[in-house]
Amino acid sequence: MPPSFPVVSWSAVAPQVIVLGVGCLLLLFDLVPPRGRKAHLGVIGLFGLLAALGGSLLLWGEDTRAFREMIALDRFALFFNVIFCVATALVLMLSMDSLPRRGAERGEYYALVLFAVLGMMLMASGTDLIVIFLGLELMSLCLYVLAGFLYRQALRSSESALKYFLLGAFATGFFLYGIALIYGATGSTNLEKVSRLLAQAGPGRDPMLFIGFGLLLVGFGFKTASVPFHMWVPDVYQGAPTAVTALIATASKAAAFAGLLRVLLGAIGPDWRGLLWGLAFLTMTVGNVVAIAQGNLKRMLAYSSVAHAGYMLVALVTASPEGAAGILFYLLVYTFANVGAFGAILLLERGGEEAVEIADYAGLGSRHPALALCLTLFMLSLIGIPPLGGFMGKFYIFAAAIRGGYVWLAILGVLNSVVASYYYLRLIVYMYMREPEGATVERLPSFPAATALAIALWGTIQLGLYPAPIFELARSAVLPLFR
Amino acid sequence: MRVGLLTLVTFVPALGAVLLVCLPRRRDGLLRAVAFGVATLDFLLSLALYFRFNPGNPGMQFVERARWMPGFGVSYVLGIDGISLLLVLLATLLTALALLSAWTAIRDRLKEFLVTVLLLETGMLGVFVALDLFLFYIFWEAMLIPMYFLIGVWGGERKIYAAIKFVLYTMTGSVLMLLAILALYFHHGGQTGQYTFDLLTLQQTTLPPRTQVWLFLAFALAFAIKVPMVPFHTWLPDAHVEAPTAGSVLLAGVLLKMGTYGFLRFCLPLFPHASIQFTPVIAWLAIIGIIYGAWVAMVQPDLKKLVAYSSVSHLGFVMLGLFALNLQGIEGGLLQMVNHGLSTGALFLLVGMIYERRHTRLIEEFGGLWRVLPVFSSLFLVVTLSSIGLPGLNGFVGEFLILVGIFQVKILWAVLATSGIIFAAVYMLWMYQRAIFGPIRHDANRFLTDLSFREVAVLAPIIVLIVWIGVYPKPFLSVTEASVSALVNQVQAKIAQAR
Numbered sequence: 001m002p003p004s005f006p007v008v009s010w011s012a013v014a015p016q017v018i019v020l021g022v023g024c025l026l027l028l029f030d031l032v033p034p035r036g037r038k039a040h041l042g043v044i045g046l047f048g049l050l051a052a053l054g055g056s057l058l059l060w061g062e063d064t065r066a067f068r069e070m071i072a073l074d075r076f077a078l079f080f081n082v083i084f085c086v087a088t089a090l091v092l093m094l095s096m097d098s099l100p101r102r103g104a105e106r107g108e109y110y111a112l113v114l115f116a117v118l119g120m121m122l123m124a125s126g127t128d129l130i131v132i133f134l135g136l137e138l139m140s141l142c143l144y145v146l147a148g149f150l151y152r153q154a155l156r157s158s159e160s161a162l163k164y165f166l167l168g169a170f171a172t173g174f175f176l177y178g179i180a181l182i183y184g185a186t187g188s189t190n191l192e193k194v195s196r197l198l199a200q201a202g203p204g205r206d207p208m209l210f211i212g213f214g215l216l217l218v219g220f221g222f223k224t225a226s227v228p229f230h231m232w233v234p235d236v237y238q239g240a241p242t243a244v245t246a247l248i249a250t251a252s253k254a255a256a257f258a259g260l261l262r263v264l265l266g267a268i269g270p271d272w273r274g275l276l277w278g279l280a281f282l283t284m285t286v287g288n289v290v291a292i293a294q295g296n297l298k299r300m301l302a303y304s305s306v307a308h309a310g311y312m313l314v315a316l317v318t319a320s321p322e323g324a325a326g327i328l329f330y331l332l333v334y335t336f337a338n339v340g341a342f343g344a345i346l347l348l349e350r351g352g353e354e355a356v357e358i359a360d361y362a363g364l365g366s367r368h369p370a371l372a373l374c375l376t377l378f379m380l381s382l383i384g385i386p387p388l389g390g391f392m393g394k395f396y397i398f399a400a401a402i403r404g405g406y407v408w409l410a411i412l413g414v415l416n417s418v419v420a421s422y423y424y425l426r427l428i429v430y431m432y433m434r435e436p437e438g439a440t441v442e443r444l445p446s447f448p449a450a451t452a453l454a455i456a457l458w459g460t461i462q463l464g465l466y467p468a469p470i471f472e473l474a475r476s477a478v479l480p481l482f483r
Numbered sequence: 484m485r486v487g488l489l490t491l492v493t494f495v496p497a498l499g500a501v502l503l504v505c506l507p508r509r510r511d512g513l514l515r516a517v518a519f520g521v522a523t524l525d526f527l528l529s530l531a532l533y534f535r536f537n538p539g540n541p542g543m544q545f546v547e548r549a550r551w552m553p554g555f556g557v558s559y560v561l562g563i564d565g566i567s568l569l570l571v572l573l574a575t576l577l578t579a580l581a582l583l584s585a586w587t588a589i590r591d592r593l594k595e596f597l598v599t600v601l602l603l604e605t606g607m608l609g610v611f612v613a614l615d616l617f618l619f620y621i622f623w624e625a626m627l628i629p630m631y632f633l634i635g636v637w638g639g640e641r642k643i644y645a646a647i648k649f650v651l652y653t654m655t656g657s658v659l660m661l662l663a664i665l666a667l668y669f670h671h672g673g674q675t676g677q678y679t680f681d682l683l684t685l686q687q688t689t690l691p692p693r694t695q696v697w698l699f700l701a702f703a704l705a706f707a708i709k710v711p712m713v714p715f716h717t718w719l720p721d722a723h724v725e726a727p728t729a730g731s732v733l734l735a736g737v738l739l740k741m742g743t744y745g746f747l748r749f750c751l752p753l754f755p756h757a758s759i760q761f762t763p764v765i766a767w768l769a770i771i772g773i774i775y776g777a778w779v780a781m782v783q784p785d786l787k788k789l790v791a792y793s794s795v796s797h798l799g800f801v802m803l804g805l806f807a808l809n810l811q812g813i814e815g816g817l818l819q820m821v822n823h824g825l826s827t828g829a830l831f832l833l834v835g836m837i838y839e840r841r842h843t844r845l846i847e848e849f850g851g852l853w854r855v856l857p858v859f860s861s862l863f864l865v866v867t868l869s870s871i872g873l874p875g876l877n878g879f880v881g882e883f884l885i886l887v888g889i890f891q892v893k894i895l896w897a898v899l900a901t902s903g904i905i906f907a908a909v910y911m912l913w914m915y916q917r918a919i920f921g922p923i924r925h926d927a928n929r930f931l932t933d934l935s936f937r938e939v940a941v942l943a944p945i946i947v948l949i950v951w952i953g954v955y956p957k958p959f960l961s962v963t964e965a966s967v968s969a970l971v972n973q974v975q976a977k978i979a980q981a982r
Contacts, residue, residue, distance in 0.1 A: 365636075366592065385628060386621040395661070402665040410665075414658035421654055422647065425631070429643050433635045468552035475554075 012066035012073040014059060015052040015081050016121045022048025023114035030107025038105045042096040042448075045110040046089055049117070053085035063480065069190055070128040072480070079477035080124035080258045083331055086459075087251040088117050090339045090452045095243040097446035098346050104150050104241065113247065116142035120255035124262075129179045129189040129216075132259045136175065136223065139255055140168050143248055147240040160239025167222070167232040175219030181212030191263060213272075216263060223256030226279055226313060227286040230306045234294075237302035242354060245298060246342035249305045250335040257312060257331060261324055264316070265481045276317045277409060284310030284416040292423045297345055298356050300423055301338065304382065307420060308334055314413050315397040318404035321478050326396035328474035333389035333463050337381040340456030344375040347449055351439045358427055363436030368443045372431045374453055379424040381460045384417050389463030396471060487547040488532060489561040489612050492571065495525045496578070496604040503598050511593055515586060518597035522579035522604065529575040536568055538962045541969035543614065543683070551618075556668070556679035560614040565966030566747055566817060567611045569959060570740055573824045574611065576944065577736040578604040581729035584832050584941045588728055588839055589637060596637060600729060603629035607737050611744065616664045617680040620657070623741070627653055630738065633730035634722055645718075645725035652718040656705035663701035667753065670694065686752045689977070699757030702750050703765075709742030710798050712765075713772040723791035728835025731787070735794050736828035740820045743801050747813065751805075752970060755977040758808070765806050766889075770899045772799030777906035781913070786837075786844045789914055790830045793870065796903055797823045803900055804885035808974060812888020813967045814960060819881030821959065822869070822952065826878060829866040829945045833859070836938055840931050846914060851923035858934045860919045862942050867915050869949045871908045877952035 010017060025048075026041050056078045063074045092113060099105040115138060122135030148161025183189050185208040186197045198209060221229040237245045264272070287307030294300035312330055315323035348355040348364075348371070355361065365372040381390035394417060401410040463470060499521030506514055536544060543562035551559045563571060582600060589596045606626025613619035627650055635646030664680070671688045672678035679685070690698065708715040719739075723731050751758050776796030783789040801823065804816030836859065837852075838844050853860045865876070872878035882904060890897040923929055934942075952959055 380628060386624050391621075391624070398662060399665050399669075402662060403669050407662070407666070410662050411659065414662055415655070418651060418654045418658055421650060425647060425650060429635060429647070432632065433643050433646070468554055471552075472554055 009064070009066040011059075012062075012064050012071060013125075015055045015078075015085075016118055016125070018048060018052045018055055019114050019118045019121065022051070023111050023118065026107065026111040026114060030111070038107050038110070039096055039100070041107050041110045042092055045114055046092050048114060049085045049089045049092065052117075053082060053089070056081035056085065065127065069192070070131050071122075071125050072127045073125065074480040075473075075477040076258075076262070076480050077121070077125035079328055079474060080254060081121055083254045083328075083335060084117050084120045084124070084251050086332075087254065087335045087339060088113060088247065090343070090456060091243050091247045091251070093448040093452035094246065094339070094343045094346055095241075096448045097444070098243060098449065099241070101444065102150060102153055102241065104153060106149075109146070109149060112142045112146050116146070116247070117251070120251055120258070123255045124258035126259070127191050127262065129182065129191065129194075129263070132262065133175060133179060135255070136219070136259065137172060139252060140172065140223075143244070143252060144168060146244040146247070147236055149244065150241050154239070156239035157241065158239075160236045163232050164236045164240075171219045171222035171229065174215045174222075178212045178215030178217075178219065181208050181215065185209040185212060213264075217275075220256055220260040220263070221279070224253055224260065224309045224312075225306050226309050227282040227306060230283070230287070233306055234299045234302040237305070238296060238298045238356075242298070242342050242346040245302075246339045249301065249342065250331075250338050253305065253309065254331045254335065257327060260316070261327065261478070261481060265319060265324060273317055273319070276313060277406070280310050280313035280317055280409060281412055282310070283307065283313055284413060288416050288419045288423075291420070294423070295358055296356050297358050297361070297427065298342075300358070300427075301341060304420065304423070305338065307416065308382075310416070311394065311397055311413060314406070314409055315400050317406060317409060318400045320400055320404055321475065321482055322403060323397070323400035324478035324481060325471060325474040326393070326400045328477055329396050329463075329467070329471050330393035332470065332474075333381065333393040333460065336456045336459035336463070337378045337388075337390055340374060340378040340453055340460065341382070343449055343453050343456065344371055344378070347371065347444050347446060347453075348441050349444055350441045355441050358430055359437075360441055361427060361430040362434040364430070364441060365432035367436070367441065371443055371453075374457055375431065376428050377457060377460060379427055381464070383421045383424045387461075387464045389460045389467070392464055392467040392471075487545060487561070488528065488535075489545045489547055489563065492525060492528045492532060492575070493561065493605055493608045493612055495528060496521060496601040496608070499525075500598045500601040500605075503594060503601070506594070508594055511590075514594055514597055515582075518601060519579065519582045521601060522575070522582050525604070526572075526575040526579045529572050532563065533568065533572060533962070536563075536962060538565065539965055541565070541965040546614070555617075556672070556677070556681075557617045558615055558679075558681065559618060560681060561612045562614045563612055565963040566970070567744070568962055569817065569821050570611045570737075570744055571608060573740070573821050574604065574607045574737045577732055577824060577828050578607075580828070580832070580941050580944065581732045583937065584732070584835060585727070585729040586937055588835065592636065596633075599629045599632050599636075600733070603633065603733060607733070607741070610741050614682045615680045616668070616682055616685065616749075619682075620661055620664060624654075624657055626738075627657075630730065630734065633733075634726045637727040637730065638725040640725070641721065642725045645721035648718045649722040652708050652715070656708040656715075659701045660705035663698045666694070667698055682749075686973075688753075689980075690754065690756075692756055695754045695757040696760065699750060699754040699761065702745065702754070703761070706742040706745035706750065707768075709745065710739060710802060711742065711795065712768050712799070712802060713775055713795065714768075716772070716776075716795050719795060720788055720791045723794070723831075724785065724787045728831060728838070731831040731835070732828045735790075735831060736824035739794065739798055740824060743798065743805060743816065743820055746802070746805055747817070747970070751808070751974055755974040758806070758974070759978060762806050762808065766803055766893070766896055769799040769802040769806070770896060770903075772796065773803070773900055773903035774906065777903055777910060781906065781910040784845055784847065786834045786846055786914070786918070787831070789846075789910065790827060790834060793830075793907065793910065794823070794827055796907065797827065797870075800882060800885055800900065800903065803889050803896065804881075807885070807888035807892050808971065809888050809891060810964075810968050810971055811884050812892075813971065814963055815881050815884025815886075815888055817963050817967065818952070818956065818959060819878075819885060822877040822881045825945050825948055825952075826866055826869040829862075829942060829949075830870060832941060832945075833863050833866060836934065841927060846917050848925055849918040849928060850921045850925070852919045852928060852931070854923065855928060855931050856933045858939065862934070862939075862946060863919065864915065865946055865949060866942075867911050869953070871911050872904050875950075875953045877949045877956075880952060880956045
């Protein structure tokens with residue numbers, strides 16, 4: 001009797017396979033000469049991501065399940081693959097020159113980044129709680145290491161990694177416990193089965209299921225940086241190498257939202273709305289209000305990223321296709337603007353240190369007009385000023401909220417964006433309206449980073465002026481979740 | 484897509500801004516000339532609008548349509564009628580004059596300044612010509628940023644405070660308006676199945692009274708902050724005083740009109756019921772604004788602050804006229820918008836000119852200027868009298884029409900509003916007397932040079948218009964009449980229909 005091999009549908013995981021392969025390749029290349037110079041690894045990683053991006057685009061329109069219904073290859077996963085690849089490619093471009101300058105270039109960096117992307121992709125494509133958990137862990141473990149990558153140069157980096165790890169481990173514990181309870185209640189970890197059983201049993205009736213989902217929400221709340229699970233955010237963002245911060249703030253947040261959407265939209269009942277409503281409101285408000293008080297730009301962006309998670313939760317509350325599509329679109333514009341902002345920080349140096357205090361930016365407008373203009377546009381996009389991408393993102397989200405009848409949440413949301421405009425504009429105040437004091441800010445020459453900024457700027461403007469095609473894609477991407 | 488005249492008028496300044504960015508930084512003269520040239524070209528283009536405008540047609544003219552986001556019902560729709568035509572002309576004229584007035588005043592970061600002013604012009608024009616609510620909102624919000632930079636970068640001592648206050652106030656109102664726009668959109672879509680932001684289509688919707696009230700309030704808050712109506716006016720003195728002269732001129736001359744224009748273009752036709760319902764509230768707030776603005780203006784030691792508070796008072800008049808909801812009131816309000824743009828714009832220009840010479844704006848620092856600066860003083864006199872509303876000058880015509888309009892509605896309001904004219908005479912003439920007449924009290928004033936040719940050239944067009952509108956307002960009123968009476972009929976019909 002011939003041995004039977006399980007059928008592996010490789011095509012369903014093609015982007016993941018590419019990323020995994022390139023990641024392993026990077027580990028291998030790290031060992032061969034030339035030693036000491038690692039820039040080529042970054043280039044290889046970049047090409048790997050572009051290949052995965054291209055693969056995802058080519059696969060657009062596919063809708064298959066594989067690995068015993070544990071992995072889905074649908075538009076939802078592919079859309080997120082695009083976000084991950086774009087964000088990570090930009091981050092790699094930012095890292096190429098900045099890592100050696102900080103004396104922290106080791107080959108593992110690029111491999112870890114790619115493995116993190118693999119984890120994110122698994123989260124977006126998993127249709128089984130276990131796969132989502134595996135993806136989450138793979139991504140998180142890589143990010144913990146990456147956050148501490150400057151451990152020799154800066155104590156803060158170690159602190160960042162340790163905090164991220166400890167709190168992350170807690171969140172993982174909650175997450176896993178949640179899965180266990182759900183499994184106990186339903187006998188399955190498959191999302192479709194779980195949501196079917198949930199619908200039959202009536203939402204929220206079974207306390208075990210309720211608590212299980214609550215614990216999952218805690219885990220996702222941690223990864224999406226939602227209040228009250230946001231405590232790690234400022235320290236981790238501040239201490240991690242800036243490129244890694246950009247990765248944590250954009251791609252990993254996107255991955256967490258991907259998982260959240262997959263898990264919750266199928267299983268969410270009306271009794272979750274109230275809880276999510278409160279979560280969204282708190283996340284927006286706390287993030288924005290605390291961001292006002294920050295003098296450190298990275299911390300400010302950290303709290304602002306909390307607030308942005310809040311806006312996306314507003315759309316999640318509606319549990320409608322428009323809202324979910326709004327989240328996807330928002331994640332994309334948010335990625336461009338945030339990677340751009342962190343990229344600009346990374347390019348500026350004052351007295352040999354990265355310029356992270358807002359006061360360092362005084363007079364930037366006349367000293368480095370192009371960079372200041374880029375940063376200004378990113379800030380304006382984050383506020384949501386038309387005609388930039390951020391405005392369209394907010395527009396879609398609040399449109400979904402109004403349509404769903406969540407008028408008060410929408411009102412609180414837009415008022416929050418007024419509060420947010422205060423601290424974003426404060427950076428602009430420093431750049432254009434105050435005179436510099438002390439040592440001057442230098443701009444580091446870096447071609448890849450400048451290219452990354454240009455791409456981010458293009459994305460920000462393009463998505464603002466002509467958002468319709470991408471939004472339509474997002475709309476078709478969320479349809480698999482509403483079957 | 485064929486580029487129409489309105490698109491051209493709206494985007495020529497933005498193109499000019501792009502051109503300026505490409506020019507070398509050091510060539511100051513060239514930069515100034517190009518910017519002024521672009522603004523003048525735009526003014527000439529808008530004059531073409533005036534001459535090709537058909538005053539007999541009450542509807543939208545020069546309409547342009549293009550698809551933008553078909554999935555969401557957003558399109559690019561531009562058009563003007565008698566209500567917006569004069570405001571477009573006002574915006575193009577004042578921008579050109581503001582650029583000319585800043586010829587010597589702005590030396591720091593000149594290129595950025597010129598780019599900002601031109602971008603602001605595109606934003607302002609877009610607000611007046613957009614007929615798609617989404618497009619309108621984009622212009623409305625985008626225009627904030629250039630103004631923010633104008634105040635914040637080239638402003639006075641407290642510029643940062645003033646700039647941020649301006650943005651926060653305006654944004655608070657406008658984000659709520661965005662939600663109201665969305666609510667209107669979904670309501671209309673739910674009713675008719677046609678999801679669109681097109682203003683002319685949305686005007687056909689009939690909203691239930693309760694919804695109307697909420698949406699009206701959201702729109703009205705955004706516009707009331709912009710006008711500004713008491714009690715949302717506190718950003719205005721700061722912003723006006725700290726802004727550079729060109730910024731103050733555009734702020735007072737054009738930006739404030741966006742608020743009153745918004746009431747006229749959006750609140751009245753979209754929410755006629757709520758408008759009627761809230762007329763007493765708005766009228767009383769307007770009257771409070773008229774009197775309060777005048778009283779506060781009276782005691783200002785600073786010329787620019789005085790002019791700023793006088794704006795609160797004048798805009799109260801405009802609002803009162805609009806909410807008389809009859810032909811005379813609205814036409815008067817519309818004309819008064821233009822008048823205020825001209826006379827207050829000119830006042831800010833004059834204050835800027837004297838500030839450039841003396842580096843102070845305190846009234847007590849002046850006195851006896853009549854002897855040293857005869858040209859300045861006489862032009863100042865004309866503008867002062869226009870602002871008071873002297874018969875024969877433009878202010879009188881507008882105020883008179885407004886009073887005729889409001890008198891038909893409620894006599895008490897007309898009586899109270901009239902007192903505002905008297906107060907205006909008090910604070911303006913008293914200011915003029917202290918600053919211009921009397922002996923020369925400060926030696927620094929003894930050797931001031933009178934206005935240069937350029938400065939006279941800045942003021943001359945405004946003075947001509949002030950006299951022209953005052954003596955023969957027909958060409959200005961006739962273009963507005965058809966559209967305004969159509970608007971009044973539309974509002975009345977909707978109310979009658981609902982009853």
